[in-house]
Amino acid sequence: MANSENDTIAAISTPVGEGGISIIRISGDDAIEVAQRIYKGKDLSKVASHTINYGHVIDPDTNQEVDEVMVSVMRAPRTYTREDVIEINCHGGLLATNKILQLVLSFGARMAEPGEFTKRAFLNGRLDLSQSEAVMDLIRAKTDKSMKVALNQLDGDLSRLIRHLRKDILDVLAQVEVNIDYPEYDAVEEMTTKLLKEKAEDIQQRIQALLNTAKQGKVLRDGLATAIIGRPNVGKSSLLNSLLHEDKAIVTNVAGTTRDVIEEYVNVNGVPLKLIDTAGIRDTSDQVEKIGVERSRKALEAADLILLLIDSSAALTDEDRQLLEATKDKQRIIILNKTDLPLAVDLDELKSLAGKSTVIETSIVNHEGMDQLGKQISHMFFNEGIESSQNNVMVTNARHIGLLHQANDALSDVLKGINDGMPVDLVQIDMTRCWELLGEITGDSYQDELLDQLFSQFCLGK
Numbered sequence: 512m513a514n515s516e517n518d519t520i521a522a523i524s525t526p527v528g529e530g531g532i533s534i535i536r537i538s539g540d541d542a543i544e545v546a547q548r549i550y551k552g553k554d555l556s557k558v559a560s561h562t563i564n565y566g567h568v569i570d571p572d573t574n575q576e577v578d579e580v581m582v583s584v585m586r587a588p589r590t591y592t593r594e595d596v597i598e599i600n601c602h603g604g605l606l607a608t609n610k611i612l613q614l615v616l617s618f619g620a621r622m623a624e625p626g627e628f629t630k631r632a633f634l635n636g637r638l639d640l641s642q643s644e645a646v647m648d649l650i651r652a653k654t655d656k657s658m659k660v661a662l663n664q665l666d667g668d669l670s671r672l673i674r675h676l677r678k679d680i681l682d683v684l685a686q687v688e689v690n691i692d693y694p695e696y697d698a699v700e701e702m703t704t705k706l707l708k709e710k711a712e713d714i715q716q717r718i719q720a721l722l723n724t725a726k727q728g729k730v731l732r733d734g735l736a737t738a739i740i741g742r743p744n745v746g747k748s749s750l751l752n753s754l755l756h757e758d759k760a761i762v763t764n765v766a767g768t769t770r771d772v773i774e775e776y777v778n779v780n781g782v783p784l785k786l787i788d789t790a791g792i793r794d795t796s797d798q799v800e801k802i803g804v805e806r807s808r809k810a811l812e813a814a815d816l817i818l819l820l821i822d823s824s825a826a827l828t829d830e831d832r833q834l835l836e837a838t839k840d841k842q843r844i845i846i847l848n849k850t851d852l853p854l855a856v857d858l859d860e861l862k863s864l865a866g867k868s869t870v871i872e873t874s875i876v877n878h879e880g881m882d883q884l885g886k887q888i889s890h891m892f893f894n895e896g897i898e899s900s901q902n903n904v905m906v907t908n909a910r911h912i913g914l915l916h917q918a919n920d921a922l923s924d925v926l927k928g929i930n931d932g933m934p935v936d937l938v939q940i941d942m943t944r945c946w947e948l949l950g951e952i953t954g955d956s957y958q959d960e961l962l963d964q965l966f967s968q969f970c971l972g973k
């Protein structure tokens with residue numbers, strides 16, 4: 512039988528593995544009854560809502576104790592799903608957790624699909640679609656900032672903004688409707704067009720402001736793709752480790768140590784970086800190293816920011832010169848490393864090849880110059896890069912960005928229609944389309960396939 516939205520569902524909501532406590536979550540009309548059948552303790556159907564209750568899970572078939580537990584009872588509608596919710600907190604071993612889930616499933620619940628608890632929160636009207644998407648963003652957040660953005664979205668900040676836009680569109684459509692229906696005044700056609708034009712421009716501006724946050728939002732979500740490059744042995748992996756404050760990459764004095772691309776997330780002075788340590792770039796005949804070097808070139812091309820290392824204790828080589836040339840049009844910081852050693856590099860040549868790029872001197876082994884590097888990164892990001900956003904609302908989700916672009920296009924069509932002197936009722940169609948597209952962000956209108964696709968990307972038990 513196909514899964515139904517009325518089934519009582521269950522899943523393990525904590526990560527699979529050994530832990531202090533695991534939670535088995537149950538939601539639906541039969542949640543309390545199902546729990547009661549495998550539970551010895553107070554009568555769960557009689558305890559007050561939003562209480563946690565001590566007892567034991569027993570296997571009714573054998574009457575054997577399975578685990579000592581705490582059971583939360585939360586009655587609809589003030590729950591995560593707006594349905595009755597039970598949470599069994601058991602000892603966090605794999606065996607007990609799975610055994611309890613099996614019992615729950617054999618006594619009337621079915622296994623939840625990924626994201627199905629949150630899907631119900633959406634279908635039952637507790638969250639809108641962009642808030643539901645924020646739940647998963649929150650779980651996947653890799654930096655403090657992206658977490659804050661997701662939390663704001665979960666609190667409904669983006670939804671409010673979108674709803675505001677939609678209300679304004681509806682108001683203008685209503686106004687236009689009235690004007691069309693009661694063309695008592697001569698100037699009504701002209702007035703209507705003027706009103707439409709003003710409003711369309713205003714709304715388009717607000718949508719574009721939102722779209723402007725998307726770029727920064729993407730960085731906050733995915734981290735600024737930052738490639739650490741330089742010829743072999745300049746200290747790339749040492750820099751990665753130093754920024755991470757841990758020894759992640761292998762560092763040796765053998766040139767060609769790093770063979771593949773290593774990716775790590777780190778927050779440097781408030782800027783979330785996706786650091787990419789690469790194999791030192793040089794012409795090589797070693798097959799394995801060759802593949803690594805090829806990947807490094809790709810990482811270089813895709814990077815938002817380049818940290819280019821130069822060895823201050825050696826003369827510039829042709830490889831250095833090539834890398835300086837290859838990155839000259841990119842956002843980059845040149846790091847002159849190994850300043851603890853006697854200087855051998857020609858500073859004048861380096862300066863001329865560096866052009867406008869900032870050169871920072873470091874001795875990574877002695878932790879010197881790292882503060883300056885951090886400051887330069889945040890300066891480039893916050894002051895030179897991307898403007899900060901309004902209202903703490905930031906669009907980070909590809910689906911939302913796509914819809915905003917389409918809404919923006921619809922408004923361009925409105926404005927073009929007005930300029931071309933099209934009849935008002937045709938212009939209205941584009942305005943209505945804009946309203947509908949915005950509604951897809953909050954899920955005021957949606958198709959079932961979209962829901963399936965969105966929620967299937969969620970964790971099990973969420």
Ligand SMILES: Nc1nc2c(c(=O)[nH]1)N(C=O)[C@@H](CNc1ccc(C(=O)N[C@@H](CCC(=O)O)C(=O)O)cc1)CN2
Pocket residue numbers: 588589590591598637
């Ligand atoms: N044990 C446990 N911890 C958890 C969750 C959970 O479901 N269970 N959460 C789940 O992801 C998160 C918390 N989020 C939640 C959001 C809303 C409601 C909820 O019951 N909302 C009701 C009542 C609010 C109220 O009492 O004021 C509502 O909005 O109607 C519960 C948890 C994180 N921690």
Ligand SMILES: Nc1nc2c(ncn2[C@@H]2O[C@H](COP(=O)(O)OP(=O)(O)OP(=O)(O)O)[C@@H](O)[C@H]2O)c(=O)[nH]1
Pocket residue numbers: 741742743744745746747748749750761762763764765766767768769770789790791792848849850851852873874875876877
């Ligand atoms: N004296 C000195 N040595 C350094 C400094 N930074 C790194 N090194 C040393 O340089 C050597 C190479 O460092 P790595 O970090 O492995 O260099 P890499 O660029 O990742 O090298 P490949 O992966 O081979 O391309 C190691 O012996 C480091 O300890 C520095 O500031 N001063």
Ligand SMILES: [Mg+2]
Pocket residue numbers: 747748749760761762768769789790791
């Ligand atoms: Mg290395």
